[in-house]
Amino acid sequence: MKQTCFTLITTLTLYSMTQAQTLQPTSVAAPKAAVKPKVLEIHGDKRTDNYYYLNERENPEVINYLKAENAYLEQVLAPVKSLQDKLFEEMKGRIKQQDESVPYKEGNYFYYTRYITGGEYPIYCRKKGSLQGPEEVMFDGNEMAKGHNYYQIGGFEVSDNEELAIFAEDTVSRRLFTLRVKNLKTGQLYPEAIPNTEVGSFAWATDNKTLFYIKKDPQTLLGYQVYRHVLGTDAKNDVLVYEEEDNQFYMGLERSKSKKYIMIGSDHNGVSTEYRLLNASQPTGQFTVFLPREKGHEYDIVHYKDKFYVRTNWKAENFRLMEVPEGKTTDRTAWKEVIAHRPDVYLADLDVFANHLVLGERKAGLTNIRVINQKTKTDEYLDFGEPAYVAGIGYNPDFNTNVLRYGYSSLTTPSSTFDYNMDTKEKTLLKQQEVLGGFDKNNYVSERVYATVRDGVKVPISLVYRKGTKKDGSAPLLQYSYGSYGYSTDPGFSSTRLSLLDRGFIFAIAHIRGGQEMGRRWYEDGKMLKKKNTFNDFVDVSEYLIKNKYTSADKLFAMGGSAGGLLMGAIINQAPQLYRGVVAAVPFVDVVTTMLDESIPLTTGEFEEWGNPKQKVYYDYMKSYSPYDNVEKKAYPNLLVTTGLHDSQVQYWEPAKWVAKLRTMKTDNNQLLLHTNMEAGHGGASGRFQALKEIALEYAFILNLVGERQ
Incomplete structure (x- = not known):
């Protein structure tokens, strides 16, 4: 449910085979969950949920069912186990195991993280005075993770005297x-x-x-x-x-x-x-309100000297930038406009320096970095020179500098860290993700195209493929999207994706409504009572890709996670004939039941995204698209569904119930597989290599469907 920066943007690729040639054992019986009807009623409408009991996490019957599904998946995919292992080693082999981040200076120390050969977790370090100083290890994730099947350090903060650190x-x-x-x-x-x-x-x-x-x-x-x-x-x-x-x-x-x-x-x-x-110097004092909350008003603040910069949507749908003196923040007559609202530019981010303002903006679906010199009152946009990319302001803890740290990546360019001198306009590449195994970005091509969808809106699509890939309908293609919470799915680099591009796949990101790629209106038109635009956009992009010979229906795959998993459930109910296979990761598929249960994590905070089904208008609309409620007796694509027993965002029982219901309703002989990570949650495995095993599973599932088994 809740927005997550889901990086399951997996990509795939290969040679074609007919459905009959797909390797899928028929002698293995799929598990069946027991049917235990429970009637749910509201607004005079009754729904019968045969698998409601699967929410009993401590029930041995439930655990045994999840384990049976895992065992079934292993049996079905056993013929491609060697491919799965090969993919894992291939992806692992691209990672520079002994690696280090670009240091940043804060106070008297330079801070950085590093990895050691074979290490699953980062080691957080610092050096005092200069990078030639002795290393101090603050947290060794590998040591701290010992004895745990899952481990995550959730950030740290160093005290003002630089001697203590809070961490989680x-x-x-x-x-x-x-x-x-x-x-x-x-x-x-x-x-x-x-x-x-x-x-x-x-x-x-x-x-x-x-x-x-x-x-x-x-x-x-x-x-x-x-x-x-x-x-x-x-x-x-x-x-x-x-x-x-x-x-x-x-x-x-x-x-x-x-x-x-x-x-x-x-x-x-x-x-x-x-x-x-x-x-902060008066810890026993009282917190004071910057500006009282009011419905429809969002703002962010950055303090500098005796004033605040305020990024606000007050009378500005795409946000504008204002400033206000300390002590006058609740008086909006004291707010002064710095950057006016622009209907075609979304103001997404800002950073403040002594002599410069830096803005993160979105225009025409792409990110831009704008640098404003406050002394000369001149500005410029950094030029990135690629059709599809992502750039963002980095961590810049020092006000008194003319150097901006920023990050850059594209579908063909590995993640890169730059320093930019805002006075001399000189760029310095500090580090680019090193991809082992002979990677050459010149072997790949990216594109940016637009699909006109059913209501006349133009939806951007970012694509990447290996040079020489034919666009005659013969290439397999993986289409990915998220499309909720205003989260923009930007076209960044993935080294794991190379395993698929190199086998002939095209990878496409559909920048559908519900995200914020094209500005705030793009988000507003993909939520609440307009949520179906998200699903329609994805399906119409699929049809565009087929019509324009990027792929064909028997070679088109779809993937999404979390709210993107809801998207997967909706599109296979709407247009199952378009997809050969679908991966739905930690999918939010039981929308109505979940949004009616305020004891479930995050439900109440999501009412402004999906609506409150205690109100009939939202109930009826949700019910009309909720994947679980709309499973029908018809043919569905091959489907891999993943979840985590401890998922904090989408509870494991949603995908489990969905799979159980699909088993009884679908009329096809296609694969339907459920994998539950019994030791992890929403983000999957915590170690950097363990996470690759989950991606390898997804790749093996799809590659098998196009005939790749080795």
Whole structure:
């Protein structure tokens, strides 16, 4: 459900075969979940859910069913197990195992992460004074992960005296992080271990002993309380400083770039924003509201010297930039416009420097970086020179610099980190992702085309393929999209994708409505009572790709995860004949039942994305597209569905129920496979190599369908 930067943009490729030639054993019996009807009624409408009981996570019958599905998948895909292993080794072989990030300077230290050969997890390090100084290891993820099937460090923050670090860790993949504090000089871990906290939402006060954090409800997984903790004291005595009473708001907490303020941000999922501020030098003081929340007003703030820059949609659908003096933030008559609203440009991001403003913008579906010299009042856009790419402002903790750190990637260019001198306009490439195995970007071609969909709107499509790939309908193609929460699926690089491009696949990203690629209206036209635009756009893009000979229906594959998994469920109900195979990762497919259950994590915060089905107009609309409710007796494409037992975003039982129902309803003999990671959650495996095994499984499933088994 909840927006995630899902990087399951897998890509595939190969030679063609007929459906009859697909390798799929017929002697293996698929598991069948027991039918236990439960009648669900609201608005005078009754729905019978035969598999509702699968939400009983502790029920041995449920666990045994999930294990049976896993065993069935292994049996069906056994003939391509060697291909799956080969893909894993191939993808692993492209990764530079001993690698290091570009350092950034903050305070007196340079911070970076590195990986060691064979290591699954990052090692967080720093050096004092210069990069020639001795290395200090702050956190060794490989050591910390020992004894855990899943492990994640959820960020860290160093105290003002640079001696202590708050960090958070998750060993279950339920996104309930335990907060810890480490003395970076002695290596001592303090006894505090505060459970059920929000990832990355913590901050030090300037006294180097007081910290603030967000507590989450372990049932709904919503962060709803902010506590103040004094180092060395019992967390049971922590002081509650703020409680969010509206369970439709998500919360975050951070220290401002200026370090002056601790900021609590409350966000009503694209509908309303509110910030509360506390002077970090007065930790026992009161948080004050920057500007009270109001429906329809979203804003972000950056503090600089004696004022705030405000990115706001107040009278500006695509957002504009304003500034306001400290102490006058609640008086909108004191707000001064810096960058006006533009109907064709979406203001997505900003960073502030002593002499420059840097804006992240979106125009015509592409990201742009705009640098404004505040002394000369001149500006420029960085030129990237490729038809489909993604560029973004990096981490720039220092106000007093004329050097901008930014990131760049494209469908053919590996992830790159640049420094840009905003005065001399000189670009310096600091690091480009090293892809082993003889990768040459000149062997690949990217395109940007537009499909006119059924209501006349032009939807952008980003494509990449290996040079020499024929566009005569003979190439297999994987079409990917997400299309929800205003999350834009940008055309970035993937080294795993090469395993598929090199076998003849074309990869296409459909920039459908529900994302924000084409501005705020693009998002608004793909949510709530306009959600079906998302599904229609994807299907119409598929038809465009077939019509224009990029592929054919017997070689077209589709993939999406989370809300993109909902998309997969909707498109195979609407147009199953267009797709040879579909991968639905952690799919949100039981929309109505989930959105009616406010005890399920994240439900209440999603009402402004999908609607509240307690209101009949939303109930009827959701029911008309919910994949689980619209399974019919008809032929469906080959389908691989993945989930995680501990998924915090989309509960495992949604895909499990969907597969169980499809088994009883579908009229075809195509593959229907469910894989449950019994040790992970929404993002899958935590280790960098373990995650590749899950991608290899998806690739093997699709490649088998086009005849590749070795």
